[in-house]
Amino acid sequence: MSKREYWFEDLHVGQVLHSPRGITLDAEAMVAFARAYDPQPAHLGEETARDSQFGLFCASGWQTGSVSMRLIAETLPIARGGMGAGIDKLRWPRPVLPGDTLRVEMEVLEARPSASRPGSGVVTHRTTTFNQRDEPVQVFTSTVLMPRRPAGG
């Protein structure tokens, strides 16, 4: 198999996965995302951000989350795709600034076979997104259904 794919059996509690690369958010990408999804003054540019509650130009938390999802998909490519059951304790401890490069670390907190779906396992991770100064800018826990490896697979 040229591209690694993860099945439920490939994960264990305590395992930590690191994203294979970082993604840089430049000012232009931040403004484009904000115009489409989160048109609040702190996210629309230096000018409008000055008088915002934040007082500085920073990325929408939903952009940080979406970019982190991209990194998650590259860090833990789930066979046949994951099914997100939910997200808890999503926090943004620091703003993401123009030019920041984001990476993720995922720690497996729980892993158990699904009671209701015999072909799946239920895995809970804590995903932390770091900037290039290794400061956490986002953290959340998520629970995802993962397929079990087929017999003989």
Next chain:
Amino acid sequence: MSKREYWFEDLHVGQVLHSPRGITLDAEAMVAFARAYDPQPAHLGEETARDSQFGLFCASGWQTGSVSMRLIAETLPIARGGMGAGIDKLRWPRPVLPGDTLRVEMEVLEARPSASRPGSGVVTHRTTTFNQRDEPVQVFTSTVLMPRRPAGG
């Protein structure tokens, strides 16, 4: 004031706000978002979705969240912009399908002056995103800092 802006004092516990419009997600927008942020088979198109864990083509949960943020910004335009402190209990009870039109309802669960920031209040909402059949497709609670109305404002 031509555009309504909300200050902390404008909200009270139990208040329910409804988005002024819906946003429709067509297949093209779903694939574009998935390619950028969540390239898993269920979100990349009918073809790849068929053999996915979902078994059907549906929007990335992060797209549902981002589109909901756009609706939130139109439903509750916060003076000087909100500062999201965090999100809890984010769930996606039903998939968002191509052509679905989303709207949000926001209920104020808690509202109190901030102890650490005298100029701000802390408001917790439950935001539910519905499709055009009035079925919930996403729900979460979020806590947001809102500026207090200036004296004489």
